[in-house]
Amino acid sequence: MKFYSIAETKKILTYPVLVEALKQTIQAYDRGDIHCPERVTTMAPDRSSLLMVMPATSREILVTKILTICPDNAASERPVIQGQISCADAENGKMLFVLDAPTVTMLRTSALSMLAIELLAKQPIEKILIIGTGVQAVAHCEALAALYPDISVSIRGRSMERSRAFCQRLSSLPLRLQPDERDGSDFDVVITVTSSREVIYNEPALAGRLVIAVGAFRPEMIEIAPEIVRNSVVYVDDLIGAPSEAGDIIQAGLEWSKVQPLALALESKPLKDQPILFKSVGCAAWDLAACQVVYEFAGKR
Incomplete structure (x- = not known):
């Protein structure tokens, strides 16, 4: 399984390419060809930290985004938002690659x-x-x-x-x-x-x-x-x-x-x-x- 760095991700996801991909995805989502349920958000007991899980699937790929949001990190050098996006093959379930979630969120x-x-x-x-x-x-x-x-x-x-x-x-x-x-x-x-x-x-x-x-x-x-x-x-x-x-x-x-x-x-x-x-x-x-x-x-x- 490939782990793409932030720099590699930004190099691949140029804005012209990403905007065109969003056009195609929005139309596919509207047709029902992409399944995307509401995100699941869970708070940590006795803490301000949140765990967010966001899945989406198409005929080709299975995508899961996991984010941790820790507001208390603002007082330290740790990032408030951390996470990753994993992508698997929809036909056989093989894990294909992982992207940095905050970077993808920022770009898309x-x-x-x-x-x-x-x-x-x-x-x-x-x-x-x-x-x-x-x-x-x-x-x-x-x-x-x-x-x-x-x-x-x-x-x-x-x-x-x-x-x-x-x-x-x-x-x-x-x-x-x-x-x-x-x-x-x-x-x-x-x-x-x-x-x-x-x-x-x-x-x-x-x-x-x-x-x-x-x-x-x-x-x-x-x-x-x-x-x-x-x-x-x-x-x-x-x-x-x-x-x-x-x-x-x-x-x-x-x-x-x-x-x-x-x-x-x-x-x-x-x-x-x-x-x-x-x-x-x-x-x-x-x-x-x-x-x-x-x-x-x-x-x-």
């Missing part, structure tokens, strides 16, 4: 946002606002640099100092990267990538603006003001997991009958002269998409 989540921009944003896009300065903010900047080089990207962190430091750290990327001055700029796309439990984006829902909510993956978490959710056309990546995980939609009290799967936007182009919100909650099917790329890469060698 930002790639999914890029697909949402392709499908839901009014083109061409010129200005993007990213709210957050953590790992997913870095991943989204790297994804934008790969697919939308030289685009204007503003960063809004907890403070101007954090925003400036973030931009300096990523200054080598081919982006026009700058701290957000909160000057009322007319952004085409707003991407929120935090673990906030309070609203961090409360600007009016504007026609032609796409809001991508990546954080708030638990019911008690929230990034987007409920008024924005209720006044937008809402898409989610996974209609199975979203009702129990999509904090922004849950707290807005939006009826789930009004929420559409991203797969629908692959079938018919949405009207983009309206406020659109894409809520990303993630599921193991998107990890399977990444594993499919690696599976095909290994088969060609």
Whole structure:
């Protein structure tokens, strides 16, 4: 069984390839050709640590993602999120390879946002606002640099100092990267990538603006003001997991009958002269998409 390093994984899972793989996987998942039950989350007794198990299967591969989330590690040098993704042959059960789970999560989540921009944003896009300065903010900047080089990207962190430091750290990327001055700029796309439990984006829902909510993956978490959710056309990546995980939609009290799967936007182009919100909650099917790329890469060698 092959263990791919982080560097090897990033080399194989380029953003153009991963976005295309996600397109194929989303359609296959919508048809029922990929099985992906809700994730299982278990807390350790008397601790804040969580164990998450996320399986997904197709006719070719069997994928299992195991994550440990230990918030107390934030006070040490240990990572808060650790884990691995194993992939086996669906025909004979042979274990094929293992990937670093946080790396795959980072890549496929930002790639999914890029697909949402392709499908839901009014083109061409010129200005993007990213709210957050953590790992997913870095991943989204790297994804934008790969697919939308030289685009204007503003960063809004907890403070101007954090925003400036973030931009300096990523200054080598081919982006026009700058701290957000909160000057009322007319952004085409707003991407929120935090673990906030309070609203961090409360600007009016504007026609032609796409809001991508990546954080708030638990019911008690929230990034987007409920008024924005209720006044937008809402898409989610996974209609199975979203009702129990999509904090922004849950707290807005939006009826789930009004929420559409991203797969629908692959079938018919949405009207983009309206406020659109894409809520990303993630599921193991998107990890399977990444594993499919690696599976095909290994088969060609």
